[in-house]
Amino acid sequence: MRNTFRKMLATPYALFMALFIILPILLIAVYAFIDKDGAFTLLGNFKDLANEAALPKVVKNSFIAGFATSAICLLIGYPIAYYLTKAEFNRTGVLIGLFLVPMWVNFLLRMMSTKAVFNVLGIPMGMGTVIYGLCYEFLPFMIMPIYTTIQKIDKMYLEGAEDLGATPIKAFWKVTVPLSLPGVLSGLTMVMIPSITTFAVTEILSNGKLMLLGDFIYSLKAYNLNMASAISLVLMILLAISMLITNKFNKDGEKGGGLW
Amino acid sequence: MVRKIVVRLFIAIILILLYLPIVWMIVFSFTDTPSFSNWNGFTLKNYIDLFTGQSSNASRIQEAVVNTLFVGFFTSLLSTILGTLGAIGLHAIHNKRIKAAYSTANQIPMINSEIVTAISLALLFNIIASTFQISGGTWTETAIKLILAHTTFCTPYVLLNVLPRLQKSDNKIYEAALDLGCTPSKAMFKVVIPDIMPGIIVGALLAFTLSIDDFVITKVNVTSFETLSTLLYGLKSGKHPLPADIKALFSIIFFIVFAGIMILYSPKGKAKEAKK
Numbered sequence: 001m002r003n004t005f006r007k008m009l010a011t012p013y014a015l016f017m018a019l020f021i022i023l024p025i026l027l028i029a030v031y032a033f034i035d036k037d038g039a040f041t042l043l044g045n046f047k048d049l050a051n052e053a054a055l056p057k058v059v060k061n062s063f064i065a066g067f068a069t070s071a072i073c074l075l076i077g078y079p080i081a082y083y084l085t086k087a088e089f090n091r092t093g094v095l096i097g098l099f100l101v102p103m104w105v106n107f108l109l110r111m112m113s114t115k116a117v118f119n120v121l122g123i124p125m126g127m128g129t130v131i132y133g134l135c136y137e138f139l140p141f142m143i144m145p146i147y148t149t150i151q152k153i154d155k156m157y158l159e160g161a162e163d164l165g166a167t168p169i170k171a172f173w174k175v176t177v178p179l180s181l182p183g184v185l186s187g188l189t190m191v192m193i194p195s196i197t198t199f200a201v202t203e204i205l206s207n208g209k210l211m212l213l214g215d216f217i218y219s220l221k222a223y224n225l226n227m228a229s230a231i232s233l234v235l236m237i238l239l240a241i242s243m244l245i246t247n248k249f250n251k252d253g254e255k256g257g258g259l260w
Numbered sequence: 261m262v263r264k265i266v267v268r269l270f271i272a273i274i275l276i277l278l279y280l281p282i283v284w285m286i287v288f289s290f291t292d293t294p295s296f297s298n299w300n301g302f303t304l305k306n307y308i309d310l311f312t313g314q315s316s317n318a319s320r321i322q323e324a325v326v327n328t329l330f331v332g333f334f335t336s337l338l339s340t341i342l343g344t345l346g347a348i349g350l351h352a353i354h355n356k357r358i359k360a361a362y363s364t365a366n367q368i369p370m371i372n373s374e375i376v377t378a379i380s381l382a383l384l385f386n387i388i389a390s391t392f393q394i395s396g397g398t399w400t401e402t403a404i405k406l407i408l409a410h411t412t413f414c415t416p417y418v419l420l421n422v423l424p425r426l427q428k429s430d431n432k433i434y435e436a437a438l439d440l441g442c443t444p445s446k447a448m449f450k451v452v453i454p455d456i457m458p459g460i461i462v463g464a465l466l467a468f469t470l471s472i473d474d475f476v477i478t479k480v481n482v483t484s485f486e487t488l489s490t491l492l493y494g495l496k497s498g499k500h501p502l503p504a505d506i507k508a509l510f511s512i513i514f515f516i517v518f519a520g521i522m523i524l525y526s527p528k529g530k531a532k533e534a535k536k
Contacts, residue, residue, distance in 0.1 A: 003352050005444035006434075010349020010362065013342040013415065017365045020412040024380030025368070031383055076274060083267050095271070097521055102278045104517045106473055108492040109510050112501045113281030116296040136278065189371075197373035199476060204496050214375045214476075221379060221480060229383065232376040243371065 028236070031229035045230035052227075058216045062196040064127065065212055069134040069195040070188055076135070077142030077187065082176070084143075085150045096147060103140045110136060111204045118205075125207045133205040134195045141194070142187040149183030150176060185246050193239055282514060289507035294500035306508035315505035317491075324491040325509075328472050331403060331487065335410035336468040342411065343418025343467075344460050348452065350419070351426040366420075369413040378480035381409045385481060402485040409481050410471040417470065418463035425459035426452075469517075 035041045049055060080099070084090045102110060111133050118129055153176060161171040199214035211219070213235070220228040284296060289307075291300045309315035313322065346366070353359050369377055385405055389396040396405065433455070437447035453460070475489035482490060495501050502510075 003354075006352035006448075007349055009345040009448075010353060013346030013349070013366075013419070014362065016342055016411075016415070017362075020381070020384070020408060021365055021368050024377075024384045027383040027387070028376070028380050079267075080271060080274060083271065088264070089267060089271065094522065097524070098275060099278070101518055101521050102282065104469060104473070104521065105282060105514055106475075106489060106492065106510065108475055108489055108496070109285070109502075110281055112492065112496060113285045113296075116500075116502060117281050117284055120297045139274075139278070193373060197375050199375060200479075200493060200496075204501075208497075214373070217375050217379065218480065221382065225379070225383065225386070228379050232373075232379050235373055235376055239371065239373065 028229045028232050031226050032233040045226045048227050058211050062212045066192050066196040068131045070192045072135050073139050073142040073191050081143045081146035107137050111201050115204055129205045130202050133201045138191040138195050141190040145186040146183040149180045153179045189246055285507050286511045289511040294503045306504040310505050310508045317505050324486045324488050328487045331406045332468050332471040334407045335414055335471040336464050339411045339415040339418050339467040340464040343415045344422050347419045347422035366416045370416050374476040378477040382480050397483045402483050405481055409477050414467035414470050417466050421463035422456055422459040425456040429455045
């Protein structure tokens with residue numbers, strides 16, 4: 001077969017993925033079930049986690065921050081994505097670029113500047129400022145997938161709906177919204193889980209008062225990799241479940257419009 | 261009409277909020293104060309000190325810039341090679357199961373939480389270090405660790421940028437090159453690679469920017485090293501978290517990034533892209 005040569009080219013990256021993607025994940029699964037001395041323990045690390053005094057608060061804060069961030073990003077991001085697909089607001093396409101530029105500015109720098117601005121304005125640090133920072137960081141990840149799905153919607157559908165008597169508002173709710181759901185879903189997955197597992201944002205914008213899951217895992221890393229692995233395993237399983245649900249919604253197997 | 265104004269206003273407010281901290285920082289990079297509120301008159305001192313190495317953090321900044329660029333360059337190189345070869349191979353594979361497994365594994369670092377990827381790599385590096393009796397603490401060892409870790413999360417983006425180019429390009433050209441007597445590797449370099457070059461370049465740039473911007477995976481796996489991100493993180497709890505020279509440095513970086521993205525998204529850039 002003359003294809004053999006090209007197929008062979010997949011090998012180096014396949015080996016790389018086996019070593020640096022698959023093996024590390026297997027290591028997490030192994031470390032979650034052994035103790036510090038390497039002896040097997042089925043629930044030991046999970047029990048230790050449950051006994052961590054800080055964990056309930058971390059989980060509660062993560063839920064609050066995760067849901068608030070996703071909701072705010074969706075409420076702000078959807079209208080922006082929608083109007084940016086309209087030529088009257090985004091004639092040259094430069095505007096969408098303006099929403100993406102902050103993504104390329106180091107997020108620590110953005111968070112620290114935000115904090116400095118809040119300090120000047122006299123705004124106290126707390127959950128509110130943390131959620132603000134998370135929205136700041138993740139808003140583009142909500143806008144992009146929704147923007148690309150709405151852009152792909154065939155204009156004929158909307159014209160058809162209006163020809164058949166729907167008002168523009170009705171056509172929006174009956175055509176645009178349902179057809180853009182895959183974008184909304186991938187936006188939500190790109191905002192919700194990353195926002196609760198990011199670390200440093202909370203620390204900076206709450207003056208170290210609050211902790212989300214990401215900060216918690218990072219703090220565990222210093223003294224107990226087994227517990228860090230156990231909680232990482234739980235997170236990965238939750239992520240896998242949410243991916244399965246998202247994929248179910250996108251029945252036709254078409255991706256909901258990735259970020260790139 | 262009213263709707264138009266409201267929408268414009270809404271977009272403007274969000275953009276202002278997105279840019280306010282950055283612009284504020286840039287403005288105060290032109291005055292001689294570490295704070296964000298006391299304007300001391302316009303000066304280029306921060307920028308001049310930065311380049312002459314006289315500012316308070318100059319040596320740390322220089323070290324961090326060198327380390328960051330070094331890791332970024334080799335990450336970009338390695339992930340571009342791996343990702344391009346991977347994309348060409350994946351495109352030629354027709355076995356559905358292998359294809360699905362390959363793309364799924366490729367997507368794991370993009371979907372997985374960064375902190376989880378970071379911990380998983382830390383476990384791997386720990387094992388490698390203890391098996392081969394390496395301390396992992398020297399400059400070279402840290403650099404290699406970071407390059408490998410960064411390549412892990414950058415290559416997926418390269419692959420996904422190259423793959424669509426391959427899907428658009430005509431398979432028959434490669435076949436024709438073979439029929440006309442090219443060896444497969446020659447056909448690859450003369451026909452396939454030039455055809456997908458735009459995708460490769462975008463992938464390489466993306467890998468470079470992702471690498472120099474990374475914080476979570478770097479912070480978890482770094483030992484004796486400072487990158488721009490870890491340098492910033494180390495400054496976070498100071499009285500003035502962003503000293504004057506740091507403001508100047510990141511203002512420069514911002515202008516470079518801003519110019520780059522605006523060129524990419526400008527109508528002219530789009531037209532060029534379309535021609536390709």
